[in-house]
Amino acid sequence: MKRLANVVELAASYDLAIIGAGPAGMSAAVTAAEAGLSVLVLDENGAPGGQIYRGITGTPVKRREILGAEFWRGEEIVAGFERCEASYAPHATAWSLAPDGSKGFEIGVSLGGAVRHIHASEVIAATGAHERPFPIPGWTLPGVMTAGAAQIALKANALVPDGRVVIAGCGPLLFLVTAQLLAAGANIVAVLDTAEPGNWRRALPHLPGFLRSPYLMKGLRLLLKARRANFISRVTALRAEAGDDGCLARVAHTRGSTETTLACDTLLLHQGVVPNINLANAVGCEQDWDDGQLSFVPRIDDWMQTSIPGLSIPGDGGGIRGAEAAALGGTLAALGAAARLGRLSQDERNQRAAPVRAEFERLSAGRAFLDALYRPPKAFRVPAEAETIVCRCEEVTAGEIREVVAGGVTGPNQLKVFLRCGMGPCQGRQCGLTVTELMADARGVSAEAIGSYHLRPPFKPVTLGELASLPSNDAAVKAVVR
Amino acid sequence: MFRRLPESDTATLRFKIDGRPATGRAGESVAAAMLAAGVVTCRTTPIGGQKRAPYCLMGVCFECLVTIDGIGNRQACLIPLTEGMDIRSQDGARDMAGEPVTEAAP
Incomplete structure (x- = not known):
């Protein structure tokens, strides 16, 4: 692996550009480099691993049992990535991606304070997942953060929330973070479980696939560890409340007909992860609403290729399947890309893919059960209280959205014009799904019918100073200088 | 507020948060250093x-925007802490008028 720190070190063109150095991106790089492709990996973080293996190359956490065996599994993937022939640019941001006719793609890259456009014949966008929005009253207060954020602080920085911690929501990560924070000595006052009891019945048909996957043993081990915390189940409403200083002081939760308030210093929210679709959406990939995962998912084929030829999305960015499946998906995407570039015959591709695909499918089969079991309740996806903030950036509330929908606004893009909802710096990442589901609910139509924001490049902010660093030819200069 | 696990290496990088001296670990983000320094808002x-x-x-919410060495709207969770950084909490919109003029990198 060759590390790049500056745009001048970038080649003008690569066979394959990979965006994201999580399990999918790293394994794609290894497979593609082995097949003889010139590979560039761009990643926002300073070290490989993505979010799931965040900090794995330099975590200050010394006691390995705190993070658990599943985390350390990433060491092997990172080691393989470090040995491979790919170029790797950490602290790099890809902010535009445009199909360049039949020849490939032009990618806008920001690195070391300057930007360049590079060309790639194939692109693998391994942009992963982020946490599903959790719009409850008070979720913007300082002191409230996502459970994933607390996990990143622990993995990458050996930081543990001080004082009284309340964890709320549902999903496998909730149990994992609880177990890890307990092992790290956090004072977890309560875990407020929002999963609906009826989920078991809906999950049952998916049980056979789950039993074949390795999730069962993992899940049981995790449950045993996490259950040492004070679990409060069947929570149907949550509210974060501020103290005199305007920061989090209490969290109120409803169970049955009783509301209880707990004093706390940190509230960690989590209700599952969803594909980070901003890049795919901005480039124009076809996407579908997945009712099991309650999110939009880019449409991908057996080789993780999207509706745009040459652009593949393996890993959680193409549908949540977890870290191990992501690594296998990255391999499949790279084999597909290598074959399209003529570096592998179809037979070679299929032969190498067969065992990978078998394992990929075994892992993927376990997912539907988890999706059903930890399906986040509607009350926490579609805020009922008018004052609850939906768009954190522009401070747009659920009530305002319902009001303009009642006035005839039909979709998320029109909503932007009326309320600036989704137009702040996060570019809809924190409100997109809530807006879709809220509008669907208000209009009595499906989420698919409402659709999502239409996003545009730059899909990550880039400064004018960076843009000014783009090399310009004579024609470009003459176009603006007189 | 966050505390460091006792086993983690000593924080050796010096920086300022709203004028107050603090220390952080090499390799950590500005946001992590701020949390460890007791920053709540x-x-x-x-x-x-x-x-x-x-x-x-993890770079998706843009809530951790702060002013670093005079430049506003920086994503604290993606920027590595360096020795001597002057980090300030940001009050409202970025104030570009007060920012130092920087030359674009080559």
């Missing part, structure tokens, strides 16, 4: 002046 919003703090720590 890192900015107020341009719209309603609401207090906000780092929320996702």
Whole structure:
């Protein structure tokens, strides 16, 4: 692996550009480099691993049992990535991606304070997942953060929330973070479980696939560890409340007909992860609403290729399947890309893919059960209280959205014009799904019918100073200088 | 607020948060260093002046925008801490008029 720190070190063109150095991106790089492709990996973080293996190359956490065996599994993937022939640019941001006719793609890259456009014949966008929005009253207060954020602080920085911690929501990560924070000595006052009891019945048909996957043993081990915390189940409403200083002081939760308030210093929210679709959406990939995962998912084929030829999305960015499946998906995407570039015959591709695909499918089969079991309740996806903030950036509330929908606004893009909802710096990442589901609910139509924001490049902010660093030819200069 | 696990290496990088001296670990993000230094609120919003703090720590929420060495709207969770950084919580919208003029990198 060759590390790049500056745009001048970038080649003008690569066979394959990979965006994201999580399990999918790293394994794609290894497979593609082995097949003889010139590979560039761009990643926002300073070290490989993505979010799931965040900090794995330099975590200050010394006691390995705190993070658990599943985390350390990433060491092997990172080691393989470090040995491979790919170029790797950490602290790099890809902010535009445009199909360049039949020849490939032009990618806008920001690195070391300057930007360049590079060309790639194939692109693998391994942009992963982020946490599903959790719009409850008070979720913007300082002191409230996502459970994933607390996990990143622990993995990458050996930081543990001080004082009284309340964890709320549902999903496998909730149990994992609880177990890890307990092992790290956090004072977890309560875990407020929002999963609906009826989920078991809906999950049952998916049980056979789950039993074949390795999730069962993992899940049981995790449950045993996490259950040492004070679990409060069947929570149907949550509210974060501020103290005199305007920061989090209490969290109120409803169970049955009783509301209880707990004093706390940190509230960690989590209700599952969803594909980070901003890049795919901005480039124009076809996407579908997945009712099991309650999110939009880019449409991908057996080789993780999207509706745009040459652009593949393996890993959680193409549908949540977890870290191990992501690594296998990255391999499949790279084999597909290598074959399209003529570096592998179809037979070679299929032969190498067969065992990978078998394992990929075994892992993927376990997912539907988890999706059903930890399906986040509607009350926490579609805020009922008018004052609850939906768009954190522009401070747009659920009530305002319902009001303009009642006035005839039909979709998320029109909503932007009326309320600036989704137009702040996060570019809809924190409100997109809530807006879709809220509008669907208000209009009595499906989420698919409402659709999502239409996003545009730059899909990550880039400064004018960076843009000014783009090399310009004579024609470009003459176009603006007189 | 966060505390460091006792087993983690000593924080050796010196920086300032709102004029107050603090130390952070080499390799950590500005946001992590701020959390470890006891920062609860890192900015107020341009719209309603609401207090906000780092929320996702992975670059997607843009809640951790702060002013670093005079430049506003920096994503604290993605920027590595360096020796001598002057980090300030951001009050409302970025004030570009007060920012130092920088030459674009080559």
